Every structure is written in C-alpha cells, then in structure tokens.
Amino acid sequence: MADWAGYLGLMLDGALVTAKLTVLGCALALPAAFLAGLGRLSRHSAVRAVSVAYIEFFRGTSIFVQLFWAYFVLPLMGVTLTPLQAGVLALGLNVGAYGAEVVRAAVQSIGREQHEACVALNLTRWQSLRHVLLPQAAVVMVPTFCNNAIELLKATSVVSLISLSDLTFQAQVVRSQTGSTALPFLTVLVIYFAYASLISFGMKALERRMTRGLDGLRT
C-alpha cells in the first residue's frame, strides 16, 4: 500500500482524460444536435431525410459498435484516427443524435401562436428561429441536455476498450498491478459520481440563469 499515492496519481491522470473526452464530446454533440434537430424540421425533404438517417443510425446502433467501427474500420477506408479522436467522434455523434430529438421536441413544443406571430411580423424563418423560437426552446432543452451530458460522461468509460487511458482503463491497470480490486474500482466509481454531480449542479445553475425573467410566461 506504500505506492498508493502513485496509483492515485495514475487514476487522476485518467480522470483528466475522462474530463477531456466529456468536454470535447459535448462540444461536438451540441452543434450536431442542433444541426440534425433543426434539419429534421427543415422545409427541404433532402435535409430532412439526411437528418433522420443520421439520427436513426446513431440511435439504432450501440455506442460500443460505433466506437469500434470508428477505430477499426475507418482506418481501412483511409481515415486513421487516434483513440482520442475516434472516441470524441463516436461519443459526440452518438449523443448528438439523442440531443437532436430533444432539440426537435423543444422547438415543436413552442405554441402555435408564437409561429403565427412571427409570420404576422413578417420575420424570415431564420429571424423567427434566432430571436423567437430558440430562446424559448433552449430553456426546455436544458434539463434533458443535462441528462444527455451525464450519459456521455458514462459512455466515455467504453473508450478504455480501445486502449485510451481514461479513468476506467487506469482502474484496470491498478487492478492488474496491485491485485487489489475493491479500492481502485470504488475510487473510480466515486470520481465518476462526482463528475456527474458536478454536471447536474452546473446545469441547474444554467437553468436558473436562463429562466430568470421568464416567470409567468410559461406554465
């Protein structure tokens, strides 16, 4: 147990990789969600078809399969990705597909009268989206996005299987080097839980900030 400090350092390195993956994955998932979610509401049937294909494909297959496909099959097609890039790509696109449905549902949940008011004011589609619909829809999206971000955090553990040294990977390293099982895995579980709590705490604060001034506007 003398080296415990060293092993803890190893796990903190892993915790950093997990944090990086989560942040980068979210950074990819958010634009993907908006593009695909709004694409699904587009007037052009081609844009709608592409969005639906993207959403159904990534929601229909497992994140695990997508990750392995990105890591093992894409190189055969001439696209070589580092484990980190493959991880961010698969995680971001996967969670983005789930997020797209959240964006679509939130925009559709805005009352008809708002759409009609936009038409009456002669706003272009872009203007009504930018200034009327999205600001209202964003508030509805935040709680579900919070869940999606936590799902992404949890999904990052899968990248340990394509040899990326994240938190889960380091736990396995510590296990195989010390033979102790309960301690590394419990530490890792607690770190993940702390991250998840951090995300939900941050999102709650964001939600409070965004709903400020909207009291009484929505029921």
Add this chain to the structure above:
Amino acid sequence: MEWDWEFVREIMPMLLDGLRITLLATLLGSILAGAAGLGFALLRRSKSRPVARITGFVVEFIRGTPLLVQLYFLFYVLPELGLLLSPLTAGVVGLGLHYATYASEVFRAGIDNTPRGQWEAAKACNLTPYQTWRHIILPQAIPPMIPALANYFVAMFKETPLLSAITVIELMSEARGVANSNYRYLEPMTMVGVLFLCISLIAVPALHLLERRFRPTR
C-alpha cells in the same frame, strides 16, 4: 479493402450464436430491471425517512456511474467477498440493476400519476397498504408506463456489447474473435452494426404498437 460476401456467409452462424446470448442477456436483464425498479420505487416512497433517503442515494449513484465500471466491480470484486458469479450472471445483474434505476423513475412517475381519489377510496374501503398497492394502485399505474419501460429495454439491448468486456461471449465478442483471427475487421464490425440496427428497427414499430395499446384512457 474489398467487401467479401463469402466471408460474411462464413461468419454469420457464429454471429447469430452471439446474438442469441445478447438477446438472452437483454431478456433476463429486463426482467430483473422491471422487478428491481419497482422495488426501488416502492422503497423510495417508504414512510421511514432513512430508508427512502438511502434508496434515493443508491439510485442516484448507480445512475451517475458507468455501467462498464459497475460490471467490472461485480465481476472482479464480488469473488473476493466469496460470491463467484458466472460472467453472464454478473452481466445480467449489472444490466438489470443499472436499468432498474431508470425504470424506478418511470414507476415513480406512474405511481404519482394515479389520482389522489384512488388512494382515498382505498382507505375508505379499509384496504390494507398491501391490498391498496396490489389491487388499486399498481394495476392502474403500470399499463401507461409500459411504452417508457420498453424504451429503456431497447436501450439496454444496445448496451449489451459491454458484457464482452467481462468475457461474456455475446455478439460483440464473437465478432471481435472472428476479426482478430482473420485480420478482417470490416465485415464482422459492420455486420454487428447491421444486426443491431435490424433489431432496433424491428423494435420501433413494436414500441408504437405498445404505445397505442396502452394509451391512457383517462
């Protein structure tokens, strides 16, 4: 790299074998998730504050941590405590408990949606708490939840490849085995994706059917 149909035909029986284990794990996991989820939901409503609090924390903890780490925990730590689980058992317990926490939220919402009048009527009829749950609340609360529960079971199906990490020979590990021994990743990995997509696509109309069948009549 060329797509080789001959190779696909050759590996299909093995992949289908793996798919059988995947489906078995999903089925057993779903049963466990449903039962344990109901248990969590009821414990969370317990009159005793500590019981409700502790259950709440356990549920939050399981929901906030990755399934993969939980599987490792079940697979590597429990044997040290003298409880040796076969890989498939550990996998089913892990899947079941993980999704039980999601299911418990569904159950909670369903129970909360039962009108107050039903509780009051049960009390007025002098039913015991057990009778109230068994004959009044649950029969009304469960049917509207079925589509939401089924949704989570489809999600569980998509997480079963994680079981390959604890040496369960399911679809994904069959594919990895085949890929590693033939040095061909394209066909096995793609076929796994296709098989998953097929089953998910079958599940979508099935879910719609459930939703129509159990639409709340109120």
